[in-house]
Amino acid sequence: MTDSSPVILIAHDVLERITADAASFAGRKERGGILIGLRRGPHIEIRDATLPMRWDFSTFISFRRSPRGHQSVALRRWRESSHTLDWVGEWHSHPEKHPRPSSIDLRSWRAAVEGRGAPMVFVIVGYAAKWVSLAIPGSLRPIEYRQSETSSAGIAFVDMSQAAKS
Numbered sequence: 001m002t003d004s005s006p007v008i009l010i011a012h013d014v015l016e017r018i019t020a021d022a023a024s025f026a027g028r029k030e031r032g033g034i035l036i037g038l039r040r041g042p043h044i045e046i047r048d049a050t051l052p053m054r055w056d057f058s059t060f061i062s063f064r065r066s067p068r069g070h071q072s073v074a075l076r077r078w079r080e081s082s083h084t085l086d087w088v089g090e091w092h093s094h095p096e097k098h099p100r101p102s103s104i105d106l107r108s109w110r111a112a113v114e115g116r117g118a119p120m121v122f123v124i125v126g127y128a129a130k131w132v133s134l135a136i137p138g139s140l141r142p143i144e145y146r147q148s149e150t151s152s153a154g155i156a157f158v159d160m161s162q163a164a165k166s
């Protein structure tokens, strides 16, 4: 793995929280929210996540996040952290064991990344596994990431193709 290959680090409590939330609504509703963290060079460290809020709309097969609520949480965390913690990604759940992004997911992620002009992390929580990816402005598809190392800081995810090479 080269030094420039971005690593995604997700704090344990964030993974536990979104997994538990998705599981408690499994088979009834999709869930989702935003991922809040910091950028260290090309790397992204996720420290917090929002859960669905009352303005969001969800069914068994869809989750539509309203910017209301999530945006103000992101802004508050940004201010409180002296502008280090920011909105760095999004997560949502799927009613499938091994989730894959839908064409709607890919379209909405691309719009989010182009709007932000910086790489963002997108996570889908399934029944048995998570789909973790990094989307980069200007590229059509996000890069699929795979779980690599676990430490006290969290679980590191790396580019699958890079991991296979090393």
Ligand SMILES: [Zn+2]
Pocket: 092, 093, 094, 101, 102, 105, 124
């Ligand atoms: Zn989806």
